[in-house]
Amino acid sequence: MKFARYAESLDVSYIREILCTAGQPGMISMAGGLPASSLLPVELVRATCESMADNPSLFQYGNSQGYGPLIETLNQQSITDKPWLICNGSQQALDLIARALLEPGDKVVAEVPAYLGALQAFQLTGALVCPLASHTTGPDLDQLESYFKAGDIKLFYSVPDFHNPTGRVWSMETRIAVANLCRHYGVTLVEDAPYRELRFAGEQLGLLSDLCPEHSISLKSFSKIGFPGLRVGAMSGPAEFISLAERIKQATDLHTGIPQQAIIHALLNHPAFPEHLTRLRRGYQDRYQHLSAELTRQLGDRITFDTVEGGMFIWITLTEGNSSDAAARALQHKVAVVPGAAFYPAGSAKEDHSLRLNFSNTDPELFPEAVARLAKAL
Amino acid sequence: MKFARYAESLDVSYIREILCTAGQPGMISMAGGLPASSLLPVELVRATCESMADNPSLFQYGNSQGYGPLIETLNQQSITDKPWLICNGSQQALDLIARALLEPGDKVVAEVPAYLGALQAFQLTGALVCPLASHTTGPDLDQLESYFKAGDIKLFYSVPDFHNPTGRVWSMETRIAVANLCRHYGVTLVEDAPYRELRFAGEQLGLLSDLCPEHSISLKSFSKIGFPGLRVGAMSGPAEFISLAERIKQATDLHTGIPQQAIIHALLNHPAFPEHLTRLRRGYQDRYQHLSAELTRQLGDRITFDTVEGGMFIWITLTEGNSSDAAARALQHKVAVVPGAAFYPAGSAKEDHSLRLNFSNTDPELFPEAVARLAKAL
Numbered sequence: 001m002k003f004a005r006y007a008e009s010l011d012v013s014y015i016r017e018i019l020c021t022a023g024q025p026g027m028i029s030m031a032g033g034l035p036a037s038s039l040l041p042v043e044l045v046r047a048t049c050e051s052m053a054d055n056p057s058l059f060q061y062g063n064s065q066g067y068g069p070l071i072e073t074l075n076q077q078s079i080t081d082k083p084w085l086i087c088n089g090s091q092q093a094l095d096l097i098a099r100a101l102l103e104p105g106d107k108v109v110a111e112v113p114a115y116l117g118a119l120q121a122f123q124l125t126g127a128l129v130c131p132l133a134s135h136t137t138g139p140d141l142d143q144l145e146s147y148f149k150a151g152d153i154k155l156f157y158s159v160p161d162f163h164n165p166t167g168r169v170w171s172m173e174t175r176i177a178v179a180n181l182c183r184h185y186g187v188t189l190v191e192d193a194p195y196r197e198l199r200f201a202g203e204q205l206g207l208l209s210d211l212c213p214e215h216s217i218s219l220k221s222f223s224k225i226g227f228p229g230l231r232v233g234a235m236s237g238p239a240e241f242i243s244l245a246e247r248i249k250q251a252t253d254l255h256t257g258i259p260q261q262a263i264i265h266a267l268l269n270h271p272a273f274p275e276h277l278t279r280l281r282r283g284y285q286d287r288y289q290h291l292s293a294e295l296t297r298q299l300g301d302r303i304t305f306d307t308v309e310g311g312m313f314i315w316i317t318l319t320e321g322n323s324s325d326a327a328a329r330a331l332q333h334k335v336a337v338v339p340g341a342a343f344y345p346a347g348s349a350k351e352d353h354s355l356r357l358n359f360s361n362t363d364p365e366l367f368p369e370a371v372a373r374l375a376k377a378l
Numbered sequence: 379m380k381f382a383r384y385a386e387s388l389d390v391s392y393i394r395e396i397l398c399t400a401g402q403p404g405m406i407s408m409a410g411g412l413p414a415s416s417l418l419p420v421e422l423v424r425a426t427c428e429s430m431a432d433n434p435s436l437f438q439y440g441n442s443q444g445y446g447p448l449i450e451t452l453n454q455q456s457i458t459d460k461p462w463l464i465c466n467g468s469q470q471a472l473d474l475i476a477r478a479l480l481e482p483g484d485k486v487v488a489e490v491p492a493y494l495g496a497l498q499a500f501q502l503t504g505a506l507v508c509p510l511a512s513h514t515t516g517p518d519l520d521q522l523e524s525y526f527k528a529g530d531i532k533l534f535y536s537v538p539d540f541h542n543p544t545g546r547v548w549s550m551e552t553r554i555a556v557a558n559l560c561r562h563y564g565v566t567l568v569e570d571a572p573y574r575e576l577r578f579a580g581e582q583l584g585l586l587s588d589l590c591p592e593h594s595i596s597l598k599s600f601s602k603i604g605f606p607g608l609r610v611g612a613m614s615g616p617a618e619f620i621s622l623a624e625r626i627k628q629a630t631d632l633h634t635g636i637p638q639q640a641i642i643h644a645l646l647n648h649p650a651f652p653e654h655l656t657r658l659r660r661g662y663q664d665r666y667q668h669l670s671a672e673l674t675r676q677l678g679d680r681i682t683f684d685t686v687e688g689g690m691f692i693w694i695t696l697t698e699g700n701s702s703d704a705a706a707r708a709l710q711h712k713v714a715v716v717p718g719a720a721f722y723p724a725g726s727a728k729e730d731h732s733l734r735l736n737f738s739n740t741d742p743e744l745f746p747e748a749v750a751r752l753a754k755a756l
């Protein structure tokens with residue numbers, strides 16, 4: 001069999017390989033991006049699961065746009081009236097966006113380091129990723145404008161809240177400036193916001209996409225606040241775009257499954273859902289504080305890191321040495337972390353002095369030992 | 379926004395439009411391809427749904443290949459050792475095949491009339507569909523060989539059991555001849571078999587793909603024997619291909635949801651599953667016999683049709699007149715059917731003297747009235 005060019009060029013993800021290793025006995029893994037299993041809100045959907053078989057219509061074919069009651073819930077929560085399309089996780093939204101908008105050779109701007117799953121979805125269409133420098137308050141605006149000025153940028157992919165892997169949050173000033181640039185240059189903005197609801201400190205800022213609604217596509221994930229295993233997400237955007245994305249989705253998998261959408265609908269509408277979010281945020285804050293205290297205590301001036309106000313990751317920078325080597329040595333010491341170099345588009349220049357540490361999925365009692373092992377590896 | 383070329387050229391499916399109309403009050407629809415809602419095996423998975431919340435690990439991220447126990451069940455049922463990949467229905471398998479193997483301008487052979495969802499998945503990659511004439515015992519072998527001889531065919535898409543829309547089954551001789559041709563010319567065969575288990579008369583024939591395992595990809599649907607609403611299907615194929623398809627799937631939606639795979643696993647392993655299949659086949663046989671008797675009684679020599687031994691469709695041919703006009707008049711008389719012209723690739727020559735009638739989803743008590751309305755429209 002001869003494989004299609006862009007498909008064949010898809011790398012096996014380093015993160016995926018490390019996750020295989022991370023499952024070995026005795027390994028402490030801070031490599032993944034999983035929510036805490038103990039905080040999954042299964043009790044809030046128990047009744048829905050239990051009564052599911054009483055409702056056979058959930059098991060019949062549904063429509064491509066999504067399960068009506070779930071779309072209704074999303075409409076109620078939106079401040080714009082842009083239509084929604086339910087997807088198999090927000091990862092599928094990225095794929096549908098790429099397929100609806102990108103041709104081989106088209107250019108997409110993304111902050112680097114970046115979420116690999118987005119880069120892969122873009123690369124599958126043959127698009128090119130233009131790397132954008134990232135600062136603590138958001139992307140480099142001068143560089144962004146110089147990209148836009150060249151006139152051939154199709155998309156700007158952004159994660160303004162608790163960026164993966166850096167954990168950074170864009171300031172309000174940056175959001176306003178980016179929205180203005182997208183509007184001025186007519187560039188479509190994609191706002192990926194899977195960690196947005198995981199803020200445990202500081203003040204929630206407005207959605208970037210709401211600042212330029214006519215130029216933006218908004219992604220919604222239920223994997224970090226609900227259940228990643230169901231694979232349900234959503235996106236909203238200009239009507240003409242959502243209509244095309246829905247036609248592509250139909251050719252792709254007809255529709256997202258209905259029982260899983262009914263479970264997410266039940267979760268979002270459960271009276272105890274706000275309480276679950278509070279518990280989740282407190283749990284992650286607690287884990288974050290434990291891990292960051294251990295990092296400071298045991299690694300001291302061998303690393304630097306910015307505080308985070310939410311999300312799932314700490315991004316530490318080594319004062320000396322290369323992080324790919326450090327991550328490889330860490331595996332030998334039975335602790336898994338992801339080196340910064342893994343978060344760059346294939347073939348681009350990579351910064352390799354940082355490590356991504358996940359704090360949401362590890363039992364916090366293991367943090368002292370995890371950091372002790374990391375200390376031996378650095 | 380400027381849309382990508384092949385995405386933009388996706389037609390709004392005529393069938394989809396007719397299905398909207400078919401939902402109008404008072405309409406009797408034989409237009410869809412849905413299983414009977416009353417025969418969905420919800421009781422066989424009730425216990426699994428009820429205990430789902432006791433197993434939070436089902437709600438966590440899973441792996442891209444699929445849920446281990448479901449893959450194990452599929453392995454046990456296979457006569458080859460080709461690996462499996464779980465997909466969001468077999469529609470996603472078609473999409474992954476297209477993305478793994480097809481480049482713009484590549485050629486795919488498909489019997490026409492054909493399943494539109496497959497044509498759309500191929501068209502989305504920019505591939506061209508070469509139409510192959512279909513006879514009652516299967517495709518035209520001379521035409522198939524002349525396509526293969528030209529040397530530029532990437533895929534042959536086949537539905538050998540209860541073809542949609544014609545309901546035809548390929549003879550064993552045809553299967554052997556096609557397998558030999560695929561082997562001789564090195565063409566990859568895709569065997570789509572969603573209706574295969576719905577045989578209610580005659581003798582089950584071997585899978586075509588098992589006759590040329592090294593050149594074939596096999597699709598598995600659980601939508602016709604289980605639950606379409608869950609969107610779970612599977613495919614097996616050569617290891618190198620499945621490995622690439624899995625990488626593409628990861629970039630597409632990470633993995634198929636776990637709870638829905640656990641439900642399908644429970645269904646396939648339920649001791650009463652064989653009994654469900656027997657009941658389903660008898661139910662469809664009964665519906666088929668009712669509908670075909672009414673067609674003969676009320677329409678007599680105004681139509682011809684071949685008997686079918688399974689599946690969900692009767693393909694009737696008008697002795698006079700155009701079927702698109704007849705289907706449009708039928709809608710005015712409040713009965714929905716799909717004209718044959720809807721099942722051809724965009725831009726190809728269309729035969730327009732036949733209508734597809736679905737017998738699985740309509741209450742059989744409505745058949746006399748449905749056919750009476752159709753009689754007025756012809």
